[in-house]
Amino acid sequence: MGKLVLTTFVTLxxxxxxxxxxxxxxxxxxxxxxxxxxxxxxDFGRFMTxxxxxxxxxxxxxxxxxxxxxxxxxxxxxxxxxAAKLNGLPKYVASSTLTDPGWAxxxxxxxxxxxxxxxxxxxxxxxxxxxxxxxxxHSLLAQDLVDTVHLLTFPVVLGAGRRxxxxxxxxxxxxxxxxxxxxxxxxxxxxxxxxxPAYGSYELxxxx
Numbered sequence: 001m002g003k004l005v006l007t008t009f010v011t012l013x014x015x016x017x018x019x020x021x022x023x024x025x026x027x028x029x030x031x032x033x034x035x036x037x038x039x040x041x042x043d044f045g046r047f048m049t050x051x052x053x054x055x056x057x058x059x060x061x062x063x064x065x066x067x068x069x070x071x072x073x074x075x076x077x078x079x080x081x082x083a084a085k086l087n088g089l090p091k092y093v094a095s096s097t098l099t100d101p102g103w104a105x106x107x108x109x110x111x112x113x114x115x116x117x118x119x120x121x122x123x124x125x126x127x128x129x130x131x132x133x134x135x136x137x138h139s140l141l142a143q144d145l146v147d148t149v150h151l152l153t154f155p156v157v158l159g160a161g162r163r164x165x166x167x168x169x170x171x172x173x174x175x176x177x178x179x180x181x182x183x184x185x186x187x188x189x190x191x192x193x194x195x196x197p198a199y200g201s202y203e204l205x206x207x208x
Contacts, residue, residue, distance in 0.1 A: 002124035043182035056126025061133030
């Protein structure tokens with residue numbers, strides 16, 4: 001059974017919205033899109049290539065799917081490790097409105113997310129990877145469907161935008177499995193989901 005791996009870019013204040021360009025997702029009046037681009041150095045590119053080395057299929061939210069579908073089919077260099085995987089491997093998009101996806105190899109899933117994703121994990125040889133797709137990530141995390149998170153934190157605070165772990169997120173504990181810092185200062189940390197958090201106290205016991 002494959003595992004579901006979420007790779008997501010966030011700011012220091014937890015914003016995931018529109019990392020790759022000003023037109024990616026201006027919803028809610030967000031006008032700071034493209035905040036990750038100045039940090040895209042060789043270290044960053046090397047890590048992303050490593051992530052794509054393990055992929056068996058992709059699971060994407062509708063907005064991320066539309067962004068990817070407008071870009072990656074135009075990257076036809078067979079030596080591009082990311083484009084080759086995105087264009088050649090199965091892609092699943094969670095959407096209740098998309099009916100005729102134009103990107104080859106795409107299947108729309110619109111039923112019960114938990115059942116559909118569990119079935120996808122069982123039949124995927126390699127990782128079922130989610131990239132971006134913040135709204136979908138919220139749903140997957142809420143149902144404990146994510147096995148591993150690659151959290152890339154960029155050294156910038158925006159003060160606005162959609163946040164990955166927002167108020168009302170399901171309390172979740174993770175185990176740190178590895179990390180590195182890129183030359184441009186992006187903190188790349190990997191975590192496996194453990195379950196519910198444990199709690200304790202630093203309070204000193206009362207003396208008699």
